[in-house]
Amino acid sequence: MAWRRRPEKPCTIVARSIEVLGDLDPEECSSVCPTDxxxxxxxxxxxEPGLCTVCLACMAICGPSRIRVVSDWVCPD
Incomplete structure (x- = not known):
């Protein structure tokens, strides 16, 4: 098997969208996201999906049935 070189720039994970599926309690979920x-x-x-680092703290604390982070990988060409 031939080994591929490691890319000069590694792939990164990005948030494509953040979907709020249910009601969120401001007291429970207001300070969950470290990047706002x-x-x-x-x-x-x-x-704001552009600020999201896909840490998934919002899903863990507010509930995966109320928030969904849709993510994708971005790799260099």
């Missing part, structure tokens, strides 16, 4: 990709603003949920 999921936050509360004036009582409503704001999501």
């Amino acid at each position: 990709a999921l936050r509360f603003d004036a009582g409503r949920v704001v999501v």
